Amino acid sequence: MTLDLERLRAAFPSLRSGIAHFDGPGGTQTPAAVGDAIARALTGPLSNRGHAVESESNAETAISAFRQAYGDLLHVPADGVVYGRSATQLAYDFSRHLAKGWGAGDEVVVSRLDHDSNIRPWVQAAERAGATVRWLPFDAATTELDLTGLDEIITARTRLVAVTAASNLLGTMPPVREIADRAHAVGALVYVDGVHFAAHAHVDVPALGADLFACSPYKFLGPHCGVLAADPALLETIRPDKLLPSTDVVPERFEFGTLPYELMAGATAAVEFLAALDPGGATERRDRLGASKASIHQHEHALRSRLETGLAALGDRVTVHSRAAERTPTVLLSHPGRSCRDAYLFLAERGVLAPAGSFYAIEPFRALGLPDTAALRAGIAPYTSEDDVDRLVDGLAAFVGA
Template identity: 40%
Template sequence: MSLPLDPHDLRAQFPALRRTVDGQPAVFFDGPGGTQSPERVIDALSGYLRRGSSNHGGPFLTSRETDAASDAARAAMRDLLNARRPEEIIFGQNMTSLTFSLSRAISRTWQPGDEIIVTRIDHDANIAPWLLAAEDRGATVRWLDFRPEDCTLALDTLPALLTPRTRLVAVNYASNAVGTISDVRRVVELAHATGALVYVDAVHYAPHGVIDVQTLDCDFLACSVYKFFGPHTGVAYGKYELLDSLTAYKVRPASDEPPGKWETGTQSFESLCGVAEAVEYLASVGGPAGSRRERLVRGMEAIRAYEATLSEHFLRGATRIPGLRVYGITDVENLAGRTPTFAVSLAGRTPEAVATYLGERGFFVWHGNYYALAAMERLGQEPEGLVRIGFVHYNTTEEIDRLFAALAELAGRDL
């Protein structure tokens, strides 16, 4: 049993959630595109700038404080991901930039005829860097498909795609378009059996569940703090031996060791202050007892259980809106297989028209492909894409009921 979560208590910590649109409370259903931040994160960012910022590594007060802030952010991310050591955590501009940088280093040893596997369900940030690296090195790209009926990864086809020449499998933990959670542990087992590395995109999964890189045994995993209530900063985990042995594209005076060799240029130190606080916030959801990792595990389990109630509420109610089609897993008995992120279409309306109609009424939702280009192509939804309605733990069933009323009105029916 996980801790019960009271969204109203937690919501009070998020100033942005008090916003209104035409006198109505704004409804933030755009979490998969970026989440709001609690006061403690905002205070951490402004506090750093107010106290005095500095570059790192100097023998004076503000520089020492900057070093301490970076160390605290790294320790916090180590706890969130359950990395073995803090040096396995790298910060950077965002997940996309980190993945381009790591992919360039990882692919240096690929030979013509080597193979890599990418999936059709991934965000392009975990596809394009690998396609480009494969092109540079003459490697062959194989695609792991998903089943369009329920948008689950066709993992049964992975063994046939893997060969002794497979060097890397890039897979997401959860889809930012349709919310499917993939069995990353199984992907790693299969890939490692043939000697391939696994690069996991956990950007969409991170706000929704516990991540444990040691249990997954993945080689790399990337996420983005602005998707879990913090500032716009990217984070990558890599196994120490790999981060140590790979050649980084870096300037010569920078450290030759992880994590420094991977952190090009000057970090956003104010953001790193916010990273530590975003992790502290998630730990606070797990209550006061135990280590920070224990509190994080409890907090994320509570978030996951609460979000399942939102998904169930949404899926049951969605059947009452005429013409509303939900893509991905719709079986309320299988909520463990998805996050509360729903790609939908409404008959007779373009995704843009639906998102605009909702936006004018204070519901913040995205439309298009949200860079899950391959997934939208596979679903036959390019170029218009779908409307994406995404919940996080600060959303409520009352907000979902208001959404249903607005959608029913748009569909021209009373609920």
């Protein structure tokens, strides 16, 4: 299985700009098919949901197609798919829903590896409920979670464990199933931030051990929105605050107000685009996604190897912080004695976009002890080419004077 990279890149009008995009961890470029799907849905005919006329049926279809597409992508039932404005909004919503049952003596576990959107909502909800927060520690030397004390951190008092499936800062992929098995052994729920993970892996939510799994379509070629996946039976046990006339049916009881049918249509188109990249001989969408994701993985990791080889040739003028044994094709780096923001601007002048910042991953960023307020992050996406990688390496070499 091999990606037809030329055909794939031709599907992205934005790539005609000539920019070499390494900003995928913050949001990928979008294929024309996704924009077309949004425009078709929005220009309709489109009305609020119903079945009396075509415009009402189109709204119903946008919702049902979205749920089925993300059920296939994440390997959950369609009625276990919740639409959200963003993964951050979903984490805040579900932290409030779940914290209704927390109190003094209960504990919530979060990780020092995570994006702040999978830390602060749980910390704040625990504080309001009088519950205690425990932390899974981060080892800055290995850039992995330190799980040596797992049984002492996740105990009979634990109500929920929140952990990432892949770090948006470093690419580190912790052993989520090991953490989930420990949590489930003491009766705790597991909330997994899959935002960065879903962009690079063929996700199987039950196999991960995630009770609740969140991701963001705009990280994998879709529009700006969020998705939460869970077993519908679990969702039936969670009672959100809601308007009196709004439905109490799962999953819609968690979706407030009129849904953006056009964004749902675009998010569905992103899944279908991925499924069609390299489906092999598969016919079912879940299987086509698996085949395409395998080709994407092969392509992205070959480019990661090319990038890391190029960075190694720059010697001690570049420090690569992504060192975990299992990681996505995302590399965090810094330049001793030089500003990473300056590096970002230097590259941008050459048409290479590799942003600088802490990328909302405050806890691991602080643990790394970086000397300035920003590090450079280079993320490889399905449309990244060898030429893109070479331009990045050449630009960094020029910046550090190699």
